[in-house]
Amino acid sequence: MTLTTHAVIGAAMASTMPTHPVIGFTLAFASHFLLDAIPHWDYPLNSYKADNENHLNDDMPINKGFFIDLSKIGVDMLCGILLVLIFFGFKDGTISATNITWVPFIGLVGGVLPDALQFVYWKWRHQPLIALQKFHLCIHAKSDFNGKPLIGVPFQMVVILVGVVVAKMIINL
Numbered sequence: 001m002t003l004t005t006h007a008v009i010g011a012a013m014a015s016t017m018p019t020h021p022v023i024g025f026t027l028a029f030a031s032h033f034l035l036d037a038i039p040h041w042d043y044p045l046n047s048y049k050a051d052n053e054n055h056l057n058d059d060m061p062i063n064k065g066f067f068i069d070l071s072k073i074g075v076d077m078l079c080g081i082l083l084v085l086i087f088f089g090f091k092d093g094t095i096s097a098t099n100i101t102w103v104p105f106i107g108l109v110g111g112v113l114p115d116a117l118q119f120v121y122w123k124w125r126h127q128p129l130i131a132l133q134k135f136h137l138c139i140h141a142k143s144d145f146n147g148k149p150l151i152g153v154p155f156q157m158v159v160i161l162v163g164v165v166v167a168k169m170i171i172n173l
């Protein structure tokens with residue numbers, strides 16, 4: 001899924017257990033794979049090179065397209081950070097710089113980390129990244145909504161909304 005969705009769901013998980021950031025981080029990291037297992041849409045990446053014989057050979061070479069991709073990924077990441085800040089970033093909902101809580105951002109990092117590690121794998125194919133990449137590929141949904149953003153984008157908005165609402169309910173218990 002998009003980094004925005006992974007970021008918000010990761011932050012939502014960590015926010016439900018502010019006194020246990022390590023567990024929150026771990027659950028956020030795990031949530032990445034569960035979300036990827038749901039058939040979903042991902043925006044196309046210009047530099048992405050898939051090997052349909054063996055996806056362990058996929059790569060993202062650093063070429064002209066890569067820099068376009070970096071801006072897409074940057075915007076995606078920025079959306080995630082902004083939504084996390086808006087939904088979970090302030091301790092009692094009061095918007096002020098001194099009121100920012102770091103726990104949701106630990107969840108955000110946990111939520112997006114598997115995709116960052118995937119990029120590291122493409123550039124440095126060693127253990128334990130090989131094992132992690134195998135798991136990432138094997139759990140990733142085989143059918144997807146790629147090329148269908150009109151279904152895929154609203155779907156991820158619903159996932160984000162459900163995650164935020166459920167987390168808020170747990171936080172306010």
Ligand SMILES: [Zn+2]
Binds near residue numbers: 136
């Ligand atoms: Zn992923």
